[in-house]
Amino acid sequence: MTSTLSATDFLTVGGRSFTSRLIVGTGKYPDNETMVRAHAASGAEVVTVAVRRVDLDRKNRAGILYHIDPERYFMLANTAGCYTAEDAVRYARLAREAGFNEFIKLEVIGDEETLFPDVAGLLAATKTLVAEGFQVMAYTNEDLITALRLEDAGAAAVMPLASPIGSGLGLLNPYAIRTIKRRLSVPVIVDAGVGTASDACVTMEQGVDGILMNTAIATADRPVEMAHAMQLAVEAGRRAYLAGRMPRREIAVPSSPTQGMLD
């Protein structure tokens, strides 16, 4: 990078600061080697992981820690797949016991088709986990009131979706995301739905603090190239937001002088 923006423009969540505003997942890659190279190409410092039973048949070494260096990446465990607050709290406790940090990307899913959050369960689990000392990063929908309640409950970050998990539909409701960002004090990190670089750029242009994505990179034809594209898009969107865009107009305004035209 030719400018020093990233040296001063940190993403700070729960007392931790990161220079990259892009958080990437570790699921659905064609193979682990591609994942490792994609992570490097993304510039991300935070990667998400899930908690699951060990495969006791151990046909492969499925544990992600055989492939990701916890010295290099901040491990953000999630509670993906949990449909009740109780399950999410259970998974969060197991994740913390795995020993890296007290951060949890809290998901309490309410519907199998959309994977939309169960906001009542999400709020309940947030309260429980905050009381237990967790830094809760709460995956939620684009509802402002829920976001405000999560902040009140002590969430370290609120993570509204751009569109459904794994859908690649991009940012469906920029107004709602912008409003959440404007009204909350804690970081707003858009989680889920980004499909390609332009989606990431537009999302960052809303002023949010970061983006978490997995499928858009992992299932691209060339994940490593897409990871780098996402890094550039997140950076571009962030810089454009900080630069302040021109106002929208319904009519044209000439860019060249209207004076000095020939007769």
Place this chain on the structure above:
Amino acid sequence: MTGEAISVIVNGEPRKLPPDVSLLELLRHLELDPRVVVVELNREIVRRPALEGTTVRDGDRVELVHFVGGG
């Protein structure tokens, strides 16, 4: 003379184990690294330092989890 084998559920599957097996011995038997596996015994987490001193009993439910790829 060893006692009779006990029946436990490990990750949802029934297993027969010798009596007086500790959780640490169970992990070793399954060739699992206790540094990357978290153990839940009857829905209570057993922290790593306690694995050696915790004995598995007949009817126990053991969950062994770790981190996998996810978003």
